[in-house]
Amino acid sequence: MAEILTENFSVNILNGSRRALAKAMSLVESSRESDFFKSQELLLKILPKTGNSLRIGITGSPGVGKSTLIEEFGLHLIEQGKRVAVLAIDPSSRRSGGSILGDKVRMPRLAREHNAFIRPSPSGGALGGVARKTRECMLLCEAAGFDVIIVETVGVGQSETEVSSMVDLFMVLLLPNAGDEIQGIKRGIMELADLVVITKSDGEYVSKAEEARRRFKSALRLMLAKHNGWRPKVLTTSAVEAKGINDLWTACWEFYESGERQKFLKEQRRHQTMEWLHQILEHELLRTFYGDERVVRILPDFEKKVFEQKMLPARAAHELLKAFQNLQ
Amino acid sequence: MAEILTENFSVNILNGSRRALAKAMSLVESSRESDFFKSQELLLKILPKTGNSLRIGITGSPGVGKSTLIEEFGLHLIEQGKRVAVLAIDPSSRRSGGSILGDKVRMPRLAREHNAFIRPSPSGGALGGVARKTRECMLLCEAAGFDVIIVETVGVGQSETEVSSMVDLFMVLLLPNAGDEIQGIKRGIMELADLVVITKSDGEYVSKAEEARRRFKSALRLMLAKHNGWRPKVLTTSAVEAKGINDLWTACWEFYESGERQKFLKEQRRHQTMEWLHQILEHELLRTFYGDERVVRILPDFEKKVFEQKMLPARAAHELLKAFQNLQ
Numbered sequence: 001m002a003e004i005l006t007e008n009f010s011v012n013i014l015n016g017s018r019r020a021l022a023k024a025m026s027l028v029e030s031s032r033e034s035d036f037f038k039s040q041e042l043l044l045k046i047l048p049k050t051g052n053s054l055r056i057g058i059t060g061s062p063g064v065g066k067s068t069l070i071e072e073f074g075l076h077l078i079e080q081g082k083r084v085a086v087l088a089i090d091p092s093s094r095r096s097g098g099s100i101l102g103d104k105v106r107m108p109r110l111a112r113e114h115n116a117f118i119r120p121s122p123s124g125g126a127l128g129g130v131a132r133k134t135r136e137c138m139l140l141c142e143a144a145g146f147d148v149i150i151v152e153t154v155g156v157g158q159s160e161t162e163v164s165s166m167v168d169l170f171m172v173l174l175l176p177n178a179g180d181e182i183q184g185i186k187r188g189i190m191e192l193a194d195l196v197v198i199t200k201s202d203g204e205y206v207s208k209a210e211e212a213r214r215r216f217k218s219a220l221r222l223m224l225a226k227h228n229g230w231r232p233k234v235l236t237t238s239a240v241e242a243k244g245i246n247d248l249w250t251a252c253w254e255f256y257e258s259g260e261r262q263k264f265l266k267e268q269r270r271h272q273t274m275e276w277l278h279q280i281l282e283h284e285l286l287r288t289f290y291g292d293e294r295v296v297r298i299l300p301d302f303e304k305k306v307f308e309q310k311m312l313p314a315r316a317a318h319e320l321l322k323a324f325q326n327l328q
Numbered sequence: 329m330a331e332i333l334t335e336n337f338s339v340n341i342l343n344g345s346r347r348a349l350a351k352a353m354s355l356v357e358s359s360r361e362s363d364f365f366k367s368q369e370l371l372l373k374i375l376p377k378t379g380n381s382l383r384i385g386i387t388g389s390p391g392v393g394k395s396t397l398i399e400e401f402g403l404h405l406i407e408q409g410k411r412v413a414v415l416a417i418d419p420s421s422r423r424s425g426g427s428i429l430g431d432k433v434r435m436p437r438l439a440r441e442h443n444a445f446i447r448p449s450p451s452g453g454a455l456g457g458v459a460r461k462t463r464e465c466m467l468l469c470e471a472a473g474f475d476v477i478i479v480e481t482v483g484v485g486q487s488e489t490e491v492s493s494m495v496d497l498f499m500v501l502l503l504p505n506a507g508d509e510i511q512g513i514k515r516g517i518m519e520l521a522d523l524v525v526i527t528k529s530d531g532e533y534v535s536k537a538e539e540a541r542r543r544f545k546s547a548l549r550l551m552l553a554k555h556n557g558w559r560p561k562v563l564t565t566s567a568v569e570a571k572g573i574n575d576l577w578t579a580c581w582e583f584y585e586s587g588e589r590q591k592f593l594k595e596q597r598r599h600q601t602m603e604w605l606h607q608i609l610e611h612e613l614l615r616t617f618y619g620d621e622r623v624v625r626i627l628p629d630f631e632k633k634v635f636e637q638k639m640l641p642a643r644a645a646h647e648l649l650k651a652f653q654n655l656q
Contacts, residue, residue, distance in 0.1 A: 281644075
């Protein structure tokens with residue numbers, strides 16, 4: 001990957017070369033140490049050209065129709081002259097070994113568009129690692145001139161919180177099943193939502209979807225406002241009938257305009273960047289600690305002592321930290 | 329607190345002196361560094377006498393009737409000749425400044441019993457700190473000869489997970505409102521439950537409670553088994569009519585016997601101890617890092633660079649860690 005470090009390479013990304021973009025993402029996703037420094041150098045070069053997209057996070061349980069909606073939404077944006085990138089975080093893929101997200105086969109029409117870029121989820125690595133890599137891929141897409149970046153996640157694990165901490169607008173997709181209010185979406189996630197989208201509002205489900213819309217709208221009123229100047233909206237859509245997609249984009253745009261006017265978007269990005277720094281910092285600190293050769297050497301012995309009730313965990317922690325800091 | 333370090337003091341705890349127990353808990357809950365070492369020394373002395381209680385975690389939303397149930401349950405255990413300690417974790421108390429849990433006034437009859445010990449939640453400190461202190465208080469109660477330790481928490485925040493990681497048996501309390509299946513209990517918490525208790529099954533609510541019991545029973549069947557050899561039970565109780573309390577204790581005892589027979593209790597405790605060590609370790613590592621004078625000195629500058637997009641978070645983290653490790 002020597003070409004990565006040439007000036008041309010970053011210029012190619014800025015010029016919108018899909019090949020350069022894909023290659024840069026592979027570098028960012030690599031877990032080799034030497035690639036880390038290369039990727040940081042590359043990212044630093046493109047950093048001034050980032051920040052100019054609308055970053056949208058989309059979450060929803062499996063079966064809610066995420067792929068279908070994202071495809072219709074993406075195609076609509078492209079019709080409006082936008083360039084759209086879709087990135088996916090799939091925490092389950094690390095466990096199962098296979099990815100249920102990020103497959104281009106899921107969005108065949110969007111994948112064929114020249115102004116769309118779909119990236120399968122990075123596999124392997126720690127959660128913090130996946131999130132870091134998704135953020136950095138987002139920056140690469142911005143440098144490559146994409147106007148809307150969609151970060152997609154399944155509504156399980158803690159990935160929703162991570163996604164909401166890297167996007168401007170967070171969208172929660174729900175089925176038109178008003179009775180079962182949570183539908184596998186963790187409590188707390190609804191409070192992160194800027195837009196709630198009731199999917200599959202077609203055929204016999206139209207009235208159910210409308211009922212769900214009203215219920216969620218009143219439920220959201222009870223929640224603390226996430227942003228001063230934006231009240232979360234609830235919309236109904238049908239991807240198969242291509243209904244509500246235009247309204248969805250209008251709502252996104254209204255959110256963006258409110259955010260600019262009320263200045264909450266800028267403030268949110270500032271906050272997110274600081275949070276990001278501290279997340280990486282803490283993740284790396286733990287990695288350094290557990291990888292330290294003194295720690296590796298003595299940890300099993302302390303674990304044994306704690307296990308055999310010869311030492312208390314707090315004392316063992318104290319001693320291990322002393323060893324790590326080389327104070328003993 | 330010089331007397332703490334005398335041999336007599338730990339003997340007094342082992343002999344069941346309530347005064348010595350309360351004093352030891354204050355020491356454990358203290359955030360003074362010198363008290364930390366004293367408390368660790370004390371705990372080490374009593375450690376061989378710990379581990380002989382049944383540790384029960386109880387969670388439920390405010391209003392579910394936790395205090396009333398715990399009081400009836402505790403009184404029933406005392407009638408059976410047991411000694412009962414109740415410890416409370418209240419994450420909200422740190423925010424509001426006042427404690428909504430742990431107040432002896434909530435359980436006036438139990439508080440009067442000689443064989444009961446009720447401890448208000450430790451206030452202040454980080455979450456890891458509160459959990460550590462609750463664990464250590466649990467050990468002190470065991471050394472003081474309590475047979476059943478109840479660790480109580482409100483069903484908000486992440487305290488349920490922490491409580492479930494320090495007890496043998498985790499109990500979730502729910503209202504007899506079959507329609508609203510989650511009742512403010514976070515998803516994922518149900519999967520931690522060994523026993524589910526439908527409270528307030530009295531008067532007009534008896535049939536509702538029975539309906540809820542059946543629904544939860546079938547819902548729990550769909551979940552992954554937490555222990556090999558124990559299928560979570562769902563019971564209905566009425567604290568005001570003192571109904572179902574004996575069955576509740578029978579179910580706890582059945583759980584305990586299964587756990588001994590199938591050996592999952594011992595395995596769980598082993599796992600919990602290791603988890604505990606690592607939690608403290610990571611908590612203290614972060615505290616050390618952010619308190620390090622080199623870090624304190626240079627962190628603001630790196631934050632500024634990251635904020636102004638002159639440096640990437642991953643690079644800043646790298647530099648900060650190098651400084652912390654004194655490698656530059």
